[in-house]
Amino acid sequence: MMDAEAERGMNRAIWDLRHTRVDGENGGGRGPLVLPGRYTARMTLAGQTRDQAVVVREDPRLEHSPAVRRAWTTVRLELWRQTQGAQELGGAVRRSAARLDADTNPLNVDSDTEMALRDLARETQELSSRWSRLYGSTGGWVGPLASDQASQQAFLTDMLRDLSAEWTQLSARLPG
Numbered sequence: 001m002m003d004a005e006a007e008r009g010m011n012r013a014i015w016d017l018r019h020t021r022v023d024g025e026n027g028g029g030r031g032p033l034v035l036p037g038r039y040t041a042r043m044t045l046a047g048q049t050r051d052q053a054v055v056v057r058e059d060p061r062l063e064h065s066p067a068v069r070r071a072w073t074t075v076r077l078e079l080w081r082q083t084q085g086a087q088e089l090g091g092a093v094r095r096s097a098a099r100l101d102a103d104t105n106p107l108n109v110d111s112d113t114e115m116a117l118r119d120l121a122r123e124t125q126e127l128s129s130r131w132s133r134l135y136g137s138t139g140g141w142v143g144p145l146a147s148d149q150a151s152q153q154a155f156l157t158d159m160l161r162d163l164s165a166e167w168t169q170l171s172a173r174l175p176g
Contacts, residue, residue, distance in 0.1 A: 017033055
């Protein structure tokens with residue numbers, strides 16, 4: 001889904017044929033290209049909705065089977081989803097960590113909790129960066145992940161799970 005704001009007069013919205021987040025943001029960078037197929041463009045204005053069919057065709061310069069393209073897109077979507085998850089986790093942790101040094105409404109915690117929060121903010125930032133690099137590295141060709149990319153994905157998936165669990169425990173100890 002892509003949302004675009006309109007103002008009085010002539011307006012234009014351009015779809016770059018990439019997936020976007022349901023909330024309309026492109027968290028995790030731009031999503032992967034959509035698969036060839038039939039899509040619906042929907043415009044709602046002043047309570048009236050209009051639909052228009054859009055057909056996306058494969059780039060004729062690409063020389064790969066539709067099955068390979070589908071598998072590649074599936075992998076890219078999963079990497080993008082995990083990148084977004086890492087970014088959301090890091091954002092939540094950083095917002096809390098920023099309150100440690102805030103002038104208004106500071107977060108007052110004991111020194112062990114403060115150190116754990118600052119460490120987790122650093123770790124989630126690094127995790128988010130690594131997910132973004134892995135996602136970006138898979139966009140240059142159509143095909144399966146290289147073995148080192150698959151290893152990275154497995155490692156980063158474990159780290160995302162572990163740091164999410166750590167954040168769940170730590171955030172339960174933080175005041176309002």
